[in-house]
Amino acid sequence: MGYWGLMSDSPLPVLPVTCVQSLTRIRRKRTLASPGQVTASVGSYVDPLNVVARANSSTHLMAVPVARYLHVPESKLSDHLLKKPGEAVYSREIIASKPELFGTLQRIYRAPSAGYIAAVQGSWVAIGLADSARELKALYRGSVVDVTPGLGVTIESVGSLAQGVWGAGGEAFGVLKKMVDAPDVVLTEDKVDVSVHGSVLLLGAGLTEQALERIAKDQAAGLVAGSLSAHLQARIAEFRIPTVITDGFGELPMAAPVFELLASHVGEEISVNATMGTRRGTDRPEVFIPAVTSSASAAGIVAAPVPETCVGATVRILCAPHANEIGKIEALPNLPQNLESGISAWGAEIELAGGRRRFRSWENLELVG
Numbered sequence: 167m168g169y170w171g172l173m174s175d176s177p178l179p180v181l182p183v184t185c186v187q188s189l190t191r192i193r194r195k196r197t198l199a200s201p202g203q204v205t206a207s208v209g210s211y212v213d214p215l216n217v218v219a220r221a222n223s224s225t226h227l228m229a230v231p232v233a234r235y236l237h238v239p240e241s242k243l244s245d246h247l248l249k250k251p252g253e254a255v256y257s258r259e260i261i262a263s264k265p266e267l268f269g270t271l272q273r274i275y276r277a278p279s280a281g282y283i284a285a286v287q288g289s290w291v292a293i294g295l296a297d298s299a300r301e302l303k304a305l306y307r308g309s310v311v312d313v314t315p316g317l318g319v320t321i322e323s324v325g326s327l328a329q330g331v332w333g334a335g336g337e338a339f340g341v342l343k344k345m346v347d348a349p350d351v352v353l354t355e356d357k358v359d360v361s362v363h364g365s366v367l368l369l370g371a372g373l374t375e376q377a378l379e380r381i382a383k384d385q386a387a388g389l390v391a392g393s394l395s396a397h398l399q400a401r402i403a404e405f406r407i408p409t410v411i412t413d414g415f416g417e418l419p420m421a422a423p424v425f426e427l428l429a430s431h432v433g434e435e436i437s438v439n440a441t442m443g444t445r446r447g448t449d450r451p452e453v454f455i456p457a458v459t460s461s462a463s464a465a466g467i468v469a470a471p472v473p474e475t476c477v478g479a480t481v482r483i484l485c486a487p488h489a490n491e492i493g494k495i496e497a498l499p500n501l502p503q504n505l506e507s508g509i510s511a512w513g514a515e516i517e518l519a520g521g522r523r524r525f526r527s528w529e530n531l532e533l534v535g
Contacts, residue, residue: 178475178498179512183533184450184482185329186423188430189457190470192327193311194439197318198302206319208311212304214339214437214456218319221300225281233289235275236264240289247291249283255293256280262291305337305437307456324467325456326431328424330390330410333440333451334399338366338388338408342436342455344429346370349392350419353377362386366436366453368428371417375401382407388438390428390453392420408440410451413490421482421492423534431455473535481516485530492534493518499525 202221206212233243249261255277262275277293284292308323343365345353353373358380367381369391378398381389382405389409394402396415412424419425437454457467473479479495497515503525504510511527518524 179528181475181481181528181531181533183473183535184331185327185452185470186421186427186534187327187470188427189324189467190327191322191324191467192306192454192469193320193322194306195314195318195320196302196304196306197314198300198316200300201316202300202302204313204315204317204319206304206310206313208313210310212306212308212310212321214303214305214307214435216304217301218304218310218321219302219317221302223297223299225294225296227284228278228293228295230275230291230293231289232262232275232291236262236273238264243289243291244286247286251283251285254280254282261293303337303339305339305439306454307435307437323454323456325454326427327455328390328412328427328453330412330440330451330453331414332394332411333409334402335388335406335408335440337441338438340364340366340387340436342366342368342428342432342434344368344432348419349422349425352417355380358384360384366390366438368425368432369420370425371419372398378402378405378407388440390436390438392425393418408438410438410440410453418490421490421534423480423492428453428455434458470535473533475514475533480534481514481531482534483516483524483526483530484532485526488518488524488526491518493524496523 196218198219198221200221202219204219206218233240236246246262246264249255255261257279258276260274261277264273266273279295281293281295284294304321306321306323308321310319311322312320345367346369349370351370353369355376358377362381362384364387366388367386372391372393378401389407391411392413393416394411402409412420434455440451477495483491493516495514496517502510502512513525513527516524516526
């Protein structure tokens with residue numbers, strides 16, 4: 167049946183969907199990586215920077231060849247230890263010392279951070295180092311509708327949603343700042359200044375490496391771009407800038423519906439979740455702009471329905487020569503059609519900008535809505 171599967175009541179395929187919605191209701195789980203304490207309760211209202219859970223602090227063992235550092239045989243190590251197994255140590259505390267040059271100098275070893283002496287064996291000292299407690303922030307503004315004890319919460323929110331095809335760098339929250347005037351413009355270094363500090367930047371067809379370096383230097387909170395040069399993936403990871411790519415790699419323009427939606431929210435707060443995988447994953451990288459609306463008016467807003475494969479549906483073409491162009495399904499041929507490659511395939515007639523019509527196979531289409 168192919169990668170898409172088939173609908174139970176229709177011969178049409180279930181295409182992958184990219185959500186681009188101006189107003190919808192979403193629910194997102196926020197979960198700790200390890201058990202801890204949930205600080206939010208059902209019914210509470212949270213802001214993106216509110217802490218909703220904390221992971222319990224833990225310890226890990228670090229084995230240190232202290233005898234080697236002090237230049238003493240292992241049989242003499244205990245003579246130079248200032249701490250015994252089980253005793254606590256604070257960060258940078260001296261735990262071993264050896265006098266040199268007739269006592270005028272001391273060769274020492276300091277604890278790398280707070281913890282305790284776990285064991286002494288031979289020339290080695292095992293130190294239990296305390297990890298700092300991890301805090302989980304809400305990221306989404308909304309109401310807590312469910313709590314998983316010890317792990318996290320589910321947050322419900324109303325606002326604008328745009329999914330990406332690739333994400334990296336983690337999570338971010340800030341005010342959306344538009345850096346280009348059109349979705350097909352590549353951002354260059356001369357357009358970046360200190361005003362990007364703390365902002366989530368809206369780009370078009372990617373950016374140059376010099377622009378990325380300047381953005382990292384000026385500490386932008388995150389990036390949303392139509393595309394990204396493949397060689398910049400490693401730099402994104404190096405700088406740890408939360409980044410969502412909406413269309414693909416290279417210098418592809420951001421799809422017009424996505425750019426128009428985000429541009430209409432410039433100056434508003436936006437959440438960036440770039441930890442959620444790729445287009446084919448169950449969870450998608452996404453950006454979300456919470457709606458500024460009263461609780462009464464928000465009550466009537468429901469989750470947007472999943473788009474269906476039908477005439478009039480909005481789709482994106484995934485292959486050249488019309489990769490990432492947006493159009494609408496104009497017709498559904500009853501028989502397989504011949505492609506430029508010479509093979510026959512099932513698919514749909516797509517109407518693109520300017521009234522152009524192209525047939526594309528189902529494998530090279532995704533729904534947008």
